Amino acid sequence: MIRDYFRVLKVDLASGRGQVVTLEGRDQVAGGSGLAALIYQKFGKPAAPWDDPEQPLIFAIGPLTGYFPLMSKTVLGFKSPYHDQYAESHAGGRSAVALRFADLDALVISGKAARPSFLSVGSRHLEVQDAHYLWGMEVQAVGKYLRRKQRGSGHRSILRIGPAGEQGSAMACINVDTYRHFGRLGGGGAMGAKNLKAIVIQGDGNFPLPEDRGYAKLFAEVHQQLTQTKMMQKYHNLGTPINMAVLNDIQALPIRNLKETSAPDIAGITGERFAEDTLLRNMACSGCPVGCIHLGFVRERFHADHRYYFRQVSYDHEPIFAVGAMLGVTDCFQVLDLIDVTEKMGLDVMSAGVALAWAAEATEKGVISEKETIMPLTFGNAKNFETALRHLGHGTNDFFRLLAQGAGKAAAHYGGQDYACVLGQEMGGYATGEVFFVSQALGFRHSHLDSGGYSYDQKHEDRDVDQALNFLVKDEEGRVLLTSMVSCLFAREVYKEELLADCLKSLGYETLAGQLPELSRRVQKLRWQTRLATGFNPASISIPKRFTEVTTWKGKVDGDFLTELKNAYGQHILKLAQEGA
Amino acid sequence: MKILTAPRMERCIGCHSCSLACAREVHQRLSWDTAGIRIHSSGGLSTGFEAITCLACLPAPCALACPTGAYSQRKGGGVIVRKKLCIRCGACAAACPVDAVYLDPEGEPFVCLHCGKCVPFCPHDCLEMKESEAKPASAGSAPEAATEAVL
Numbered sequence: 202m203i204r205d206y207f208r209v210l211k212v213d214l215a216s217g218r219g220q221v222v223t224l225e226g227r228d229q230v231a232g233g234s235g236l237a238a239l240i241y242q243k244f245g246k247p248a249a250p251w252d253d254p255e256q257p258l259i260f261a262i263g264p265l266t267g268y269f270p271l272m273s274k275t276v277l278g279f280k281s282p283y284h285d286q287y288a289e290s291h292a293g294g295r296s297a298v299a300l301r302f303a304d305l306d307a308l309v310i311s312g313k314a315a316r317p318s319f320l321s322v323g324s325r326h327l328e329v330q331d332a333h334y335l336w337g338m339e340v341q342a343v344g345k346y347l348r349r350k351q352r353g354s355g356h357r358s359i360l361r362i363g364p365a366g367e368q369g370s371a372m373a374c375i376n377v378d379t380y381r382h383f384g385r386l387g388g389g390g391a392m393g394a395k396n397l398k399a400i401v402i403q404g405d406g407n408f409p410l411p412e413d414r415g416y417a418k419l420f421a422e423v424h425q426q427l428t429q430t431k432m433m434q435k436y437h438n439l440g441t442p443i444n445m446a447v448l449n450d451i452q453a454l455p456i457r458n459l460k461e462t463s464a465p466d467i468a469g470i471t472g473e474r475f476a477e478d479t480l481l482r483n484m485a486c487s488g489c490p491v492g493c494i495h496l497g498f499v500r501e502r503f504h505a506d507h508r509y510y511f512r513q514v515s516y517d518h519e520p521i522f523a524v525g526a527m528l529g530v531t532d533c534f535q536v537l538d539l540i541d542v543t544e545k546m547g548l549d550v551m552s553a554g555v556a557l558a559w560a561a562e563a564t565e566k567g568v569i570s571e572k573e574t575i576m577p578l579t580f581g582n583a584k585n586f587e588t589a590l591r592h593l594g595h596g597t598n599d600f601f602r603l604l605a606q607g608a609g610k611a612a613a614h615y616g617g618q619d620y621a622c623v624l625g626q627e628m629g630g631y632a633t634g635e636v637f638f639v640s641q642a643l644g645f646r647h648s649h650l651d652s653g654g655y656s657y658d659q660k661h662e663d664r665d666v667d668q669a670l671n672f673l674v675k676d677e678e679g680r681v682l683l684t685s686m687v688s689c690l691f692a693r694e695v696y697k698e699e700l701l702a703d704c705l706k707s708l709g710y711e712t713l714a715g716q717l718p719e720l721s722r723r724v725q726k727l728r729w730q731t732r733l734a735t736g737f738n739p740a741s742i743s744i745p746k747r748f749t750e751v752t753t754w755k756g757k758v759d760g761d762f763l764t765e766l767k768n769a770y771g772q773h774i775l776k777l778a779q780e781g782a
Numbered sequence: 783m784k785i786l787t788a789p790r791m792e793r794c795i796g797c798h799s800c801s802l803a804c805a806r807e808v809h810q811r812l813s814w815d816t817a818g819i820r821i822h823s824s825g826g827l828s829t830g831f832e833a834i835t836c837l838a839c840l841p842a843p844c845a846l847a848c849p850t851g852a853y854s855q856r857k858g859g860g861v862i863v864r865k866k867l868c869i870r871c872g873a874c875a876a877a878c879p880v881d882a883v884y885l886d887p888e889g890e891p892f893v894c895l896h897c898g899k900c901v902p903f904c905p906h907d908c909l910e911m912k913e914s915e916a917k918p919a920s921a922g923s924a925p926e927a928a929t930e931a932v933l
Contacts (some may be wrong), residue, residue, distance in 0.1 A: 267812060270799070298798070302814065325887065355796075355822030355831070356814055407813030407886060410806060417806055424799070428905050482830075485797035487814070490905035492795035 237278025302404030323403030363547020523554025546594025726781030739771030818894030
């Protein structure tokens, strides 16, 4: 619904009841990232730990969600079990459009259910139901049960956690509609701490559109740009895995726990190889005609008499890098097997893969042994990694429980901190150089998506701190605007500021449209201020030695430049947060 | 007369662009429900999608069931809808053998008018406007009405 305020449903799991809250601030924060931070400031408990029952889980959409193509993402704002600070994680699937049609700008969940439960909301209902029979169940199975139990096939979103989330794992994701995720920073653990196994959002409302034809005309133009031009081809053709070969060619792919940045055996897990050998079909998030979701198949023979079953597994660059290249697993079907197990466990595949890569190197170096890992972990041994992922998901022993809190925490206990590939959280799939390493280490989400540091590294050979700093800050500012609308970042070349303003105007958001530069700077500051209020200190983030040992096509990483840029960016973040107060 | 068909649904990626286009272009609504074509997963996301839309029956059971003439037979199959005559009884939805009529919470019916406005929004060419091959069934007949789609 087009409105100049926010309509928020605040659910208390303890009582099973909710309250519709009206919040002002549309013109100040727009929605998405801005709205989540605004709500956390209002309802969050900055000083309380992440698993305090009153900590809210905030699912927020933006003013353009559902109204334009690729405005298809939901922002989750929460206090993270990974670092016990305010965090964001983003997901697509049907979640954003379902929230729109449930007539909610945000769904806020606080309290802790007395027993395992699931929440079902829509434009005309709210229920907290017993889900003890789903507790312990793997992610796909939960989806199938809820699919049967709840109405609205195709027009609803089913969010659920697996065993990892139930354990309070800091690398537990929230699975969205089988193939998408609120992946990073432990949103699944935060959900598990609330005894909340699943959320079903029924998108069963509908709304009038502006009466003049301007909106529909603009929609058609944007749709055409996104589908008729070559601009989005890379996302639906090979998809993000195209990066595997590209990065390998320029010595910028993290391989075998970042001991290498290029290797011949990567040929077995390139985007081209996945597409030719495993690609079954594509899928899309609701409201997105691009269809970037790539589903590969794994066929398994379970009987001598040619009896098979098959599974469909979504793949992208990041999962392939994390459980493929980083673990030295270079067969695409084995990689799909490993991704599939992380899906079942409800683990963030990036953190899980990178954490196991640390464990494999720590095993090599004799820092840990089978006493901790239960079975030997060696690079390339996919079968053992598959078992290890299950142990990681279930938290089988002290070692796996600690590893599930982050590779850095395990390394601090067992040793091997120099080669724990952690940049705020386990690294993304880019060993492009100093700017990316700093961008993830200090980025708001500790994500490769906070700003395009990986891209900057590939375009600049110079090591100019001011220039790099300016890029990181400005790029983050631009992305914050998109994540407040809430756009998929794949559309960032289409949704420039001018087009965003036109889209907002066509829906009647005139004031908002007229102040987008101010808005993005405001939200950028608001987010940092919210983060700092929960304990973030840029100076406390260290970049492990391994990152300074990396050699890319530009040569060896420059440790001095890395440190200078990190310090400068850290100082700038403190300034932004201060201005946001 | 042409009718909307969905001959290549195995290509569907579940983006809902068609439903959103129908709601937007034909009914001036933001919705994936109040549309003449609606996409559902067929037995879970892992098994693809199906389009719920009018099959252009001739005669159309929904038109035969309509007590006020709000639904009347369209040449070549399907119906012409005059919303002003509709009393929200829901008989059309009950009569449709393929659940193609959606009733919104107030009981307002939405069904495909075979206008084809959704077709260009499908990124995978799943949909197609085709010349109707339907021949009137021998039993039953619905009142013939104007050829223009009227809302």
